[in-house]
Amino acid sequence: MMAWWDDFFWTYQNLVYALGINGLLALSIYVVLAVGQLSLGQAAFMGLGAYSSTIMTVKFKLPFLLVLPASCVVPVVFALLIGGPTLRLSGVYLAIATIGLGEVLRAVYLNIDYFGGALGLSGIPERAGVGAIYGLLVVALLVLWLVGRSHIGRAMEAMRTDETAAEVMGINVPRYRLGALLASAVLAGLAGALSAHVSSFIGPNEYGFEPAVTILSYALLGGIGTPIAPVLGAWILTLLPEMLRGLADFRLVFNGLIIVIAVLFLPRGLLAFRLRRS
Amino acid sequence: MSAPVLELAGLTRRYAGLVAVDEVELAVQPGTVHAVIGPNGAGKTTLFNLISGIVVPSEGTIRFLGQDVTAAPPFKRAAAGMGRTFQNIRIFAEMTVLENVLTGLAPGFTGGLLAVVAMLPGLRRAEREARTRALEVLDIVGLADRAHVPAASLPYGDQRRLEIARALASAPRLILLDEPAAGMNPAETVALGALVRRIRDAGTTVLLVEHDMGFVMELSDRVTVLNFGRRIFEGAPDTVKREPTVIEAYLGPKVATRLAGVTT
Numbered sequence: 001m002m003a004w005w006d007d008f009f010w011t012y013q014n015l016v017y018a019l020g021i022n023g024l025l026a027l028s029i030y031v032v033l034a035v036g037q038l039s040l041g042q043a044a045f046m047g048l049g050a051y052s053s054t055i056m057t058v059k060f061k062l063p064f065l066l067v068l069p070a071s072c073v074v075p076v077v078f079a080l081l082i083g084g085p086t087l088r089l090s091g092v093y094l095a096i097a098t099i100g101l102g103e104v105l106r107a108v109y110l111n112i113d114y115f116g117g118a119l120g121l122s123g124i125p126e127r128a129g130v131g132a133i134y135g136l137l138v139v140a141l142l143v144l145w146l147v148g149r150s151h152i153g154r155a156m157e158a159m160r161t162d163e164t165a166a167e168v169m170g171i172n173v174p175r176y177r178l179g180a181l182l183a184s185a186v187l188a189g190l191a192g193a194l195s196a197h198v199s200s201f202i203g204p205n206e207y208g209f210e211p212a213v214t215i216l217s218y219a220l221l222g223g224i225g226t227p228i229a230p231v232l233g234a235w236i237l238t239l240l241p242e243m244l245r246g247l248a249d250f251r252l253v254f255n256g257l258i259i260v261i262a263v264l265f266l267p268r269g270l271l272a273f274r275l276r277r278s
Numbered sequence: 279m280s281a282p283v284l285e286l287a288g289l290t291r292r293y294a295g296l297v298a299v300d301e302v303e304l305a306v307q308p309g310t311v312h313a314v315i316g317p318n319g320a321g322k323t324t325l326f327n328l329i330s331g332i333v334v335p336s337e338g339t340i341r342f343l344g345q346d347v348t349a350a351p352p353f354k355r356a357a358a359g360m361g362r363t364f365q366n367i368r369i370f371a372e373m374t375v376l377e378n379v380l381t382g383l384a385p386g387f388t389g390g391l392l393a394v395v396a397m398l399p400g401l402r403r404a405e406r407e408a409r410t411r412a413l414e415v416l417d418i419v420g421l422a423d424r425a426h427v428p429a430a431s432l433p434y435g436d437q438r439r440l441e442i443a444r445a446l447a448s449a450p451r452l453i454l455l456d457e458p459a460a461g462m463n464p465a466e467t468v469a470l471g472a473l474v475r476r477i478r479d480a481g482t483t484v485l486l487v488e489h490d491m492g493f494v495m496e497l498s499d500r501v502t503v504l505n506f507g508r509r510i511f512e513g514a515p516d517t518v519k520r521e522p523t524v525i526e527a528y529l530g531p532k533v534a535t536r537l538a539g540v541t542t
Contacts, residue, residue, distance in 0.1 A: 143395055150394040151380070151387040151405065158370050158381045165368040168330055169444065170356030170385035179391070277377060 017198045018238050020133035021191050026218040026234035027140050028187035033224045035180040036160035038095045042215045044102035045075040045185045047207025049192025054121045054202055064127035071193030072186045079185035083178050102208050109204035120203030128197040136190055144227035148275045221262045223269020232271060281344060283308045283452050283483045289338035291324055298324040300507035311474060311484040313494045316504035317528055322487040323365055326456050330362045331355045343451060357385035361445030362454035367437050371430035375421055375440055378429050379412040382447030412447060419443040419473060435466045455486040459493050471497050
């Protein structure tokens with residue numbers, strides 16, 4: 001049994017890490033979509049978590065037990081900064097503004113030597129592992145499940161269905177919006193720190209527009225009825241390229257096709273059921 | 279007379295090239311059913327949106343229970359005791375009937391993320407009490423036996439009653455009903471009238487917009503008439519019917535003078 005796992009892990013180590021990390025990113029987009037906000041700053045928050053944690057580890061030699069929780073701080077600060085001006089936006093305007101954040105940060109990483117420029121930062125010690133990644137994923141799932149079943153989840157679903165009606169019912173819509181954005185920043189920051197500490201290298205182009213859209217597609221495929229749904233979406237979209245190696249250059253085409261089919265025929269995602277609260 | 283529940287002073291809302299609500303004065307007395315009527319486009323729904331805080335006034339003030347709430351966001355007005363329904367039904371379609379009513383109790387829940395994750399007993403008690411209250415309100419509107427079905431599966435008339443139940447859940451001091459009888463058959467309208475009276479008798483002041491004149495005349499203690507955003511008349515229901523300016527607003531000046539000729 002152990003021998004089998006060792007063998008498997010040796011071959012698929014990166015895939016095992018990616019499944020857990022992308023699961024966290026799926027939850028990061030889930031919390032904002034669950035309150036009806038098309039906020040696409042997850043890749044940017046992930047980058048902030050990755051860069052800040054790498055600097056703490058490589059340049060300040062801090063222990064990982066301190067670095068991991070601290071990796072949420074910078075993303076949260078940025079979430080608070082962009083929260084004020086963008087919370088009034090909705091729909092596609094919010095999406096554009098939050099994608100803009102990722103592009104601005106990419107330019108910062110590229111042009112400031114302290115962040116390694118185009119070469120990125122390398123030589124990151126491998127401090128995270130299966131335990132940290134999947135432990136956090138399970139905790140995050142559990143917390144979001146409890147929240148979803150509570151009065152907070154009810155308020156979130158009301159907001160996502162009809163924001164005006166929700167606010168007239170006495171739901172503090174601005175507070176929930178900001179809360180969701182902060183939770184999204186925490187989850188993505190953790191995912192960024194974990195991924196940096198299993199991959200030994202981070203670069204400025206890993207946190208731009210393309211990953212932002214990939215993260216969104218996790219939730220599109222899986223759905224947002226329950227927290228497990230987007231995680232399932234992330235796992236399928238992470239595994240798919242591995243399973244489709246035979247298709248070589250057509251893999252991305254096939255990947256895109258699956259997303260298009262999901263959006264057309266499964267508008268509520270693969271796991272369409274919603275959390276029961278009764 | 280005791281202090282009004284709701285007091286509007288010089289309330290105005292301008293849109294580009296249009297004054298939807300024009301210096302409206304209104305005082306809603308506690309324990310009454312107060313109706314706002316007027317031809318289509320008179321500004322009734324805009325007035326309701328101003329009162330509930332969805333639309334910000336260009337000028338004027340709104341006082342609710344003696345407090346100036348002109349700048350307060352909708353959720354604060356709701357928490358202060360103002361409920362409303364919408365002209366086009368806006369229930370949360372995927373939730374069950376009971377969950378819809380529970381959203382109306384949102385201001386009563388104070389526990390945050392930590393309380394939820396720690397599964398604090400106080401929070402569970404609050405949820406249990408909220409459910410009891412929600413079932414009570416569903417009983418009042420006659421939907422208790424439908425509590426666990428998806429809201430979208432209810433017939434139209436029941437969805438309207440569910441919206442009223444949701445707005446009533448937190449026992450508001452004032453409830454705004456935006457065309458509650460719209461699309462209802464005569465029997466449903468009669469039942470709705472009885473429900474509105476029960477709401478008033480239970481201590482909630484009712485402000486309603488309605489086109490069904492029979493419904494308004496029979497139910498209201500006071501009627502305000504709007505036309506082109508302006509208040510053109512206010513009085514008891516029986517005086518409204520005889521008021522020339524009101525007849526003119528609805529039927530045009532020619533009919534109004536002819537009718538005046540007949541009656542005098």
